[in-house]
Amino acid sequence: MDIAAIFRAESGRSVASLVRLFGSIDVAEEAVQDAFAVALERWPAAGRPPNPGAWITTTARNRAIDRLRRESSRHDRHAQAALLQEADEPLEPVGPVSDDRLRLIFTCCHPALAPEAQIALTLRLLGGLQTPEIARAFLVQETTMAARITRAKKKIAAAKIPYRVPGDAELPDRLKPVLAVVYLIFNEGYTASSGDELIRADLCAEAIRLARLLVELMPDEPEALGLLALLLLTESRRAARTESDGRLVLLPDQDRTRWDAGLIAEGQALVRACLRRNRPGPYQIQAAVNAVHSDSPTAAGTDWSQILALYDQLLAMAPTPVVALNRAVALAEVKGPAAALVEIDALDLPDYHLFHAIRADLLTRLARHAEAADAYEAALTRASNAAEQAFLAGRAARARQKALD
Amino acid sequence: MTQYLLSVHMVEGEEVPPAEVIEQMYKDVEAFNSEIQQSGHWVFAGGLHPANTATVVRADANGDIITTDGPFAESKEQIGGFWVIQAKDLDEALALAARATVACQAPVEVRPFQDEPEA
Numbered sequence: 001m002d003i004a005a006i007f008r009a010e011s012g013r014s015v016a017s018l019v020r021l022f023g024s025i026d027v028a029e030e031a032v033q034d035a036f037a038v039a040l041e042r043w044p045a046a047g048r049p050p051n052p053g054a055w056i057t058t059t060a061r062n063r064a065i066d067r068l069r070r071e072s073s074r075h076d077r078h079a080q081a082a083l084l085q086e087a088d089e090p091l092e093p094v095g096p097v098s099d100d101r102l103r104l105i106f107t108c109c110h111p112a113l114a115p116e117a118q119i120a121l122t123l124r125l126l127g128g129l130q131t132p133e134i135a136r137a138f139l140v141q142e143t144t145m146a147a148r149i150t151r152a153k154k155k156i157a158a159a160k161i162p163y164r165v166p167g168d169a170e171l172p173d174r175l176k177p178v179l180a181v182v183y184l185i186f187n188e189g190y191t192a193s194s195g196d197e198l199i200r201a202d203l204c205a206e207a208i209r210l211a212r213l214l215v216e217l218m219p220d221e222p223e224a225l226g227l228l229a230l231l232l233l234t235e236s237r238r239a240a241r242t243e244s245d246g247r248l249v250l251l252p253d254q255d256r257t258r259w260d261a262g263l264i265a266e267g268q269a270l271v272r273a274c275l276r277r278n279r280p281g282p283y284q285i286q287a288a289v290n291a292v293h294s295d296s297p298t299a300a301g302t303d304w305s306q307i308l309a310l311y312d313q314l315l316a317m318a319p320t321p322v323v324a325l326n327r328a329v330a331l332a333e334v335k336g337p338a339a340a341l342v343e344i345d346a347l348d349l350p351d352y353h354l355f356h357a358i359r360a361d362l363l364t365r366l367a368r369h370a371e372a373a374d375a376y377e378a379a380l381t382r383a384s385n386a387a388e389q390a391f392l393a394g395r396a397a398r399a400r401q402k403a404l405d
Numbered sequence: 406m407t408q409y410l411l412s413v414h415m416v417e418g419e420e421v422p423p424a425e426v427i428e429q430m431y432k433d434v435e436a437f438n439s440e441i442q443q444s445g446h447w448v449f450a451g452g453l454h455p456a457n458t459a460t461v462v463r464a465d466a467n468g469d470i471i472t473t474d475g476p477f478a479e480s481k482e483q484i485g486g487f488w489v490i491q492a493k494d495l496d497e498a499l500a501l502a503a504r505a506t507v508a509c510q511a512p513v514e515v516r517p518f519q520d521e522p523e524a
Contacts, residue, residue, distance in 0.1 A: 112495060159495045160495050161494070166496075
């Protein structure tokens, strides 16, 4: 019985309700951690409770009350009494229905917190991951991650970041960091291939779970649907993305029979639902691009004109150099590598390894092999992940060879 | 209600804006001040003379008082003025700060006061 997995699946709801009940993230987090310790002790022998979520909430709440009683001093007895009084109230919110997890997500992803703190809090409180797991996933020391989480909780308490779902007027702006955090978590799982492989796959699964939760909690937010679609369609290609020895396989070279048809079907259905709503946004468009890729059983059959049109739309919405770079890749397929190279050379992305890698690929296609080799080497020094480095080194060597021929 | 310090930060040595811009800024700040007095958020506020008018007073290890000319922080970034406001939570304080930064045309730092210990 994987108790940690059960807690990952169930404890976010408990943490969210207890934060509302006790008015303190610290109290809620500690309480659920106490419940985890009890579960580790008792479940192996007694078996998994029939309703683990309810068990966790009840156990955590009781532990919190015990702890508050033990720790109250004369100074804060008044405050403790108030807390305990609230703790006797029913756990279900009375009044307009609003899932506490929604409050928790918006609090964890509050713009007053740094993005790395937003990610850490979301994974810890909503995702139910243990601090050492989060530390390993982001390649920092456990003490560093623990301090990051502690500082963030202190800021929430000291600055009085409120435990609420933002009002309608603020919601679009407040939604952006929430979606960005989930996307960053997925990205960390998908592109990082150093460290513990299992942690990486778990991060992608965690991000997808959070994206599903966002859709469940905000079914009318098309960007939430777009994000889930994007993650599902990207994840559908995971098996084809690496060889058995860990070598990276680019999209045009992937064995498409290894793509997950179930995830593709689900992702494409979401993209169609988004199109019907006609409230386009960046995640929806990126999902649509991936849906076009997933539509074709072969790389050669890809509808690049459709992809280029989508990138035109995305660029209008989000005129960033990275979007322009990705658009140029599509442009190369539609208008040829020379046209794309002109556009790419106008971009300012000197530190981005993919900028150099894409330039290198275009130069290769234009038979400018010496320049291609230089560009691959520039990409290599900027790449941070072992599989990507190996891939770029190989390409650089081939380009050098061709330049000498 | 929690009190927050909204401090206005400027960089000394930066180009001084033309007179009309400064005049508009004073008008905007005054308007903002009236609004928050009306809404009950105002506690106190004021603009400061430049940092070179400051004096630092400290007690040394012997208990002697040392007086020094100039600001404490030896940096170009100095506080130009501040508001003390009261707000129900950070979101409310940040919304006020958003209006403040537009009015005074400078970055505004929002920092919570510690709660006073209960008597």
